[in-house]
Amino acid sequence: MEKRASEPPIRVLIAKPGLDGHDRGAKVVARALRDAGMEVIYAGLRQTPEEIVEAAIEEDVDLIGLSILSGAHMALFPRVMTLLKKRKASNIPVFAGGIIPDEDAARLRRLGLKAVFGPGTSLERIVATARGIARRRA
Amino acid sequence: MTRSPPLPAAARGVIAKDRGALARLITSAERRDPAAASALRALYPRTGHAQIVGITGPLGVGKSSVINGLLHHLRSIGRTVGVVAVDPTSPFTGGSVLGDRVRLERDPSDAGVFIRSMANRGHAGGVALATREVTRLLDAFGFDVVLVETVGSGQADIEVRDIASTSVVVLVPHLGDEVQTLKAGLFEIADVFCVNKADLPGADLAAKDLRELVSLGPGPGGWKPRIVTASAREGQGIPELWNAIGAHERFLDETGVRADAERKQLAAELLALVTEMVEREVSSGLERDPRLRELLDRVARREVDPRSAAELLASRVRGRRAPGR
Numbered sequence: 001m002e003k004r005a006s007e008p009p010i011r012v013l014i015a016k017p018g019l020d021g022h023d024r025g026a027k028v029v030a031r032a033l034r035d036a037g038m039e040v041i042y043a044g045l046r047q048t049p050e051e052i053v054e055a056a057i058e059e060d061v062d063l064i065g066l067s068i069l070s071g072a073h074m075a076l077f078p079r080v081m082t083l084l085k086k087r088k089a090s091n092i093p094v095f096a097g098g099i100i101p102d103e104d105a106a107r108l109r110r111l112g113l114k115a116v117f118g119p120g121t122s123l124e125r126i127v128a129t130a131r132g133i134a135r136r137r138a
Numbered sequence: 139m140t141r142s143p144p145l146p147a148a149a150r151g152v153i154a155k156d157r158g159a160l161a162r163l164i165t166s167a168e169r170r171d172p173a174a175a176s177a178l179r180a181l182y183p184r185t186g187h188a189q190i191v192g193i194t195g196p197l198g199v200g201k202s203s204v205i206n207g208l209l210h211h212l213r214s215i216g217r218t219v220g221v222v223a224v225d226p227t228s229p230f231t232g233g234s235v236l237g238d239r240v241r242l243e244r245d246p247s248d249a250g251v252f253i254r255s256m257a258n259r260g261h262a263g264g265v266a267l268a269t270r271e272v273t274r275l276l277d278a279f280g281f282d283v284v285l286v287e288t289v290g291s292g293q294a295d296i297e298v299r300d301i302a303s304t305s306v307v308v309l310v311p312h313l314g315d316e317v318q319t320l321k322a323g324l325f326e327i328a329d330v331f332c333v334n335k336a337d338l339p340g341a342d343l344a345a346k347d348l349r350e351l352v353s354l355g356p357g358p359g360g361w362k363p364r365i366v367t368a369s370a371r372e373g374q375g376i377p378e379l380w381n382a383i384g385a386h387e388r389f390l391d392e393t394g395v396r397a398d399a400e401r402k403q404l405a406a407e408l409l410a411l412v413t414e415m416v417e418r419e420v421s422s423g424l425e426r427d428p429r430l431r432e433l434l435d436r437v438a439r440r441e442v443d444p445r446s447a448a449e450l451l452a453s454r455v456r457g458r459r460a461p462g463r
Contacts (some may be wrong), residue, residue, distance in 0.1 A: 008169045009232055009257070034233035039257045044240035054246035055239060058253055060161035089158065 010134045012063040015043035015052045017076040025097065026067035032123040033065075033130060049079040057089055062135040068098040073108070081111050093133045097121065148173060149180040152279050157252065160279050164254055167271045170414075178271055181278040188220070188277035190284045191383055192302030194264060194324070197290025199308045200334040200370050202241035205285050207368070207376035209244060209251065212283055218250035220276030223287040224265050227257040238287060252276060263297030264288035267414065270301045270407060293323040300406040303396070304386045306330045306379070309348075311340030316347040325351065328363050329386040332379055336367040359395045361386060420455050427454075 014030045016023050023045050030040045041059045043052065056064050066077060077096060084090045096108065097117035105116040114133040117126060148166070151159020166174035191208075193201050205221060212219045223238035236255035244251050254276075258266045265288055266272075276284045288298050299305055307328035319325050333344050348365045356362045364382035368375025390396035424430050433450065436442045442450075 009234075009259075011165075030235055034228065034235050035231050037232040039227075039233065039255075040235045041255050042235050042237045042240060044237075048246065050246040055253075057158055058161055059255060060158075060165045087158075 010038045010063060010131065011041065011059060011061045012038050012065060012130065012134070013041045013043060013052070013056050013059055013061045014065045014067065015047045015055070016045050016067045017047050017049060017052060017080065018068065018070050018072045019046060020068060020070040021045065022069055023067070025069070026065075028123070029065060029067065029097065029126060032127055036127045036131070038130070049076055049083055052080055053083040053087055053089065056084070056092055057087060061092060062137075063130060063133065064092055064094045065130070066094065066096040066098075068096065068100070071099065073098065073100050074104055077108055077113065078111055081113070091135060093135060095130065095133060097126070145180050146173070146177045149177040152177070152181060152275065153184070155249075155279065157249070160252065160275060161254070163275055164268075164272050167268045167275065168256065168259070168266070170268070174271070178274065181275065185274050185277040188273070188281050188284045189304075189387060190273050190277070190286065190302045192286045192288065192298035192305040193308060194288040194291045194295070194298050194305060194327075195308035195332075196292070196313065199290075199310045201287050201290075201308050202238045203370035204306070204308055204332060204334060204368065204376075204379070205238075205287055206242050207370045207373055208285060208380060209242065210373070211376050211380055213244075213248065213250060217282040218280070219252075220273075220279070220281035220284040221251075221253040221287065222256060222269060222272050222276070222284065223253070224256045224258055224269060224289050226289050227259045229260065232259075252279070252281065258289055262295070264291045264295030265297050265301065267410075273301060291324055293321060296323060296327045299327045300403050303390060303399070304329045304383050306332055306383065308332045308334050309344060310335045311338050311344045313344070316350060319347050319351040326357070329361060330379065330382045331363055331365045332375070333365065333367045334370050336375065337369045337372070341367055359399070360393065361389050361395070423455060424451060427451075429454075 012033055014026050016026050030042050033040050041061060043055050066080065080094065084092060093114045095115040096113055100116055100118060108116055115129050148159060148163045152163060163174060163177055193205055195201055209219050209221065221242065225234055225236045225238065227234045234257040236257060238255055239253060242253055254272065256266045256269060256272065261267045265286065269286060273284045273286060286298055286302055288295060305327050307324060309331060331348050333341055345365055345367055352363050352365065364385060366375055366379045366382050368379055370376065390399065433442065433447050437444055437447050
């Protein structure tokens with residue numbers, strides 16, 4: 001109790017946009033972030049960009065993590081970024097993981113995603129990056 | 139000094155129905171931030187209109203699915219709904235996975251719904267320390283109904299009783315024999331029992347055990363808990379559940395029990411807040427007190443027993459508080 005009182009936990013939304021039936025990766029990351037002391041709001045499978053952005057606003061998260069395998073990232077991720085801007089929530093950082101070719105990853109970073117992780121990334125690196133990019137507030 | 143102070147910006151945001159402002163204020167309330175206290179003070183006169191319904195029961199009985207069913211039913215009859223869903227915090231890492239949203243399906247453009255997940259942050263009793271204040275913020279925002287989903291409850295997690303006007307205890311078949319229903323705690327707080335997963339064998343027996351429990355005599359105030367069977371994922375039994383909740387709410391109004399119940403809840407809230415304030419002051423004082431360590435060493439060496447050491451510390455705390463104030 002003592003250590004939590006000084007530093008409120010980072011709240012992070014983990015979601016899988018689009019028509020993807022496989023959420024093991026998202027669950028592994030959710031669990032690692034939990035074990036790093038974060039509050040992980042797990043939205044699960046088949047989320048539309050609209051649902052993800054609304055959840056991020058209602059949950060007032062410090063960070064959004066998107067997981068994708070379907071190949072639709074270039075359709076879905078830019079939509080999430082646009083909606084965040086439209087809802088005046090573009091101060092919430094976004095990171096992503098999944099099967100994303102390098103050239104797409106570069107384009108997504110230019111769109112404002114803070115980090116894009118491919119297969120084989122260590123959980124330590126994901127946790128450290130998440131902690132580093134999470135929104136800080138007064 | 140008689141002029142009322144200007145409304146804090148956060149409170150103005152809630153009054154203006156700014157969902158982001160509401161969400162941020164909830165975060166402040168969870169953090170026990172003084173900014174939340176001033177907003178809550180300003181908003182308090184605007185509360186007391188929402189119907190607050192607690193949904194509790196052991197883990198895995200389908201509380202989230204029942205809430206999903208109620209959410210859709212309530213929207214179909216034109217009521218707006220706030221949901222507060224509490225899940226446990228790890229005592230080891232302080233982290234948590236809040237997974238109740240997975241079951242809650244809704245149109246993200248529907249402004250008549252607001253869902254917030256909360257970690258209990260070490261608070262016992264089935265809800266978080268700030269859950270009541272969060273329901274109050276949703277109330278001030280203007281939601282007609284606020285559904286509070288507790289942590290998967292054990293037999294003694296009954297604090298939702300102090301927040302909700304109607305408490306629903308969700309159960310499933312085969313949780314135990316009829317003697318379980320007689321035990322103190324969870325079964326005592328039910329205004330409505332919901333036997334979920336009623337498509338499973340044994341649901342009739344579970345409902346029968348509950349009917350026998352209820353037939354043993356009415357609870358305090360004279361209410362006889364209703365029993366509803368449901369299969370929430372198929373949407374079965376949900377309108378009946380809402381009717382049973384409504385019957386209890388009417389009972390509260392018609393018998394005048396509501397005023398008395400609310401007073402008891404407020405008394406519990408005041409006591410909890412004072413305890414929180416004193417506890418924070420005492421623990422921060424003790425942490426700085428070098429004598430604590432010395433005393434702890436003596437307890438470890440079996441020179442002083444824990445209770446005597448605690449009494450000594452308590453008397454010092456009282457001594458510090460007494461002269462100045």
